[in-house]
Amino acid sequence: MKRAAAFAALFLLAAPVSGAGFFDGVPSKGYVIDDVSLDVLSATGGTDPIARLRYVRLSLDPGRRDIAYDFWPQREMLMVERATGEKVILERLLRLQPGADPSAWSPRGRVGLEGSALETFARTAGAQGPCGALDVLIRAGNVDLPVSSGDLSVRTVRLGVAQAVETAVSERGRELVASAVPILFAATTKGLPAPPLDMLNLLFPGRAFARSAEGLTFRQSAGAPLDPAGGAWRSVTSAPLMLPGTPVF
Amino acid sequence: MRRLALLLAAAAISRPAFADDVAFSRLADEGSISITAARATRGSGPTATVVIVLENARGDRVFLRRAPVDGGGASYQIWLGGPPGVTFTRRGDTVLVEAGGHSLTIVESEIARPTVACWVATLVSKVEPKLLDVAAGLSLLKEQTGGPPMDDAFLPVRLLWPVAPPSDLRPHGAVRFQKGPFHGEAFDRLAAAATAELGRR
Numbered sequence: 001m002k003r004a005a006a007f008a009a010l011f012l013l014a015a016p017v018s019g020a021g022f023f024d025g026v027p028s029k030g031y032v033i034d035d036v037s038l039d040v041l042s043a044t045g046g047t048d049p050i051a052r053l054r055y056v057r058l059s060l061d062p063g064r065r066d067i068a069y070d071f072w073p074q075r076e077m078l079m080v081e082r083a084t085g086e087k088v089i090l091e092r093l094l095r096l097q098p099g100a101d102p103s104a105w106s107p108r109g110r111v112g113l114e115g116s117a118l119e120t121f122a123r124t125a126g127a128q129g130p131c132g133a134l135d136v137l138i139r140a141g142n143v144d145l146p147v148s149s150g151d152l153s154v155r156t157v158r159l160g161v162a163q164a165v166e167t168a169v170s171e172r173g174r175e176l177v178a179s180a181v182p183i184l185f186a187a188t189t190k191g192l193p194a195p196p197l198d199m200l201n202l203l204f205p206g207r208a209f210a211r212s213a214e215g216l217t218f219r220q221s222a223g224a225p226l227d228p229a230g231g232a233w234r235s236v237t238s239a240p241l242m243l244p245g246t247p248v249f
Numbered sequence: 250m251r252r253l254a255l256l257l258a259a260a261a262i263s264r265p266a267f268a269d270d271v272a273f274s275r276l277a278d279e280g281s282i283s284i285t286a287a288r289a290t291r292g293s294g295p296t297a298t299v300v301i302v303l304e305n306a307r308g309d310r311v312f313l314r315r316a317p318v319d320g321g322g323a324s325y326q327i328w329l330g331g332p333p334g335v336t337f338t339r340r341g342d343t344v345l346v347e348a349g350g351h352s353l354t355i356v357e358s359e360i361a362r363p364t365v366a367c368w369v370a371t372l373v374s375k376v377e378p379k380l381l382d383v384a385a386g387l388s389l390l391k392e393q394t395g396g397p398p399m400d401d402a403f404l405p406v407r408l409l410w411p412v413a414p415p416s417d418l419r420p421h422g423a424v425r426f427q428k429g430p431f432h433g434e435a436f437d438r439l440a441a442a443a444t445a446e447l448g449r450r
Contacts, residue, residue, distance in 0.1 A: 130366060130367050130370035130371065130374075130412070130414070131367035131370075131371065133363050134363060134364060134367055146364070146367055147364050148362070148363040148364045150363070151362050151363060151364040151365070154356075154359050154362050154364065154365065155356045155359060156354070156355045156356045156359045156362070156364070156365045156368075157359075157362070157364050157365065159354055160353065160354075160368065
């Protein structure tokens, strides 16, 4: 653990690789494309849900009208709230417009927990320096780890990423993510998409998450949907303004 | 002269009952590049402690120190001003790189991968920014000679070479490798510096 902390400190010190926050520059208003809320029931757990889920896909308003609606950026939010009240969100950003500098990092995926987060960024062009050719950035807490997408299976890289994640996210937080995975995979049969789960391969290299969940059933959520702008969710993500329908102009 | 006497005295104090071997070699081009190396060895085989001091024509020194570590493996240090500089501890196929209180575990054979090179370069340049240039320069010179390959004690240089930017060193004419013995005050000083580091823990 001491070694992991030292490792993380290295990149904390070394890396004003990207000073921007994950949601900086991401449109904060979106129109709802998909919205599914489910209660998760366990065969052994009675009628009370063991977890609640909400999946929202938004078409983000880029704030300009020279981009056709079909090409607007999108944001996927996959929220899980356990019966204990613990929260985790998996998010994905798609079709973000490239900025003026193609070597700048652009946000891609995020796992949010109360008090910590793991984030991924990408860029389409290299930069100067010994790390300039690397095209993926993993931000674990306040640590930046640049990585080449061609090196994700390299042992050193897997070990380094795992150490950084271990340092940034508590053991309980990691358990929370791990226990959400089989639920989310099971929920794909109810219309929830699997792609947001892909980022776990990058953030937890080598970890074999259990995918099958025995005795889980789902029902349409009867209560108010999980609200990313409400209560403790505000410490888990940056909630967008979610509007129904499509823009008039 | 007084400094030399002090260095020799220090070296003498740190000497064990058996004699330490000190060998010299030199790498020089037909211009102004000249690097003299003093290699002090205590013991033999995998448990040997080896210190190499490299000195250029301006008197700048690079130290390399290889020593066995408890539980097997060996540690390799490289520094310019003073120790500890950067330490590489090899156990099996992994190497723990430590510098300035930070560390990173790498698989040795993966050093040339872009990500691994970036991480190592970042760590080393934070602590000893000139080390990467030194490693690149040494490797460039070594490549141009017909001398023996860099052995185990040069592990830090061999690991930093693929990580370092290309050297801007421009040798003039042929670069020659020469083995000692050499004699003179300058060599005595170099030998004393190498021997003094043998006993350090």
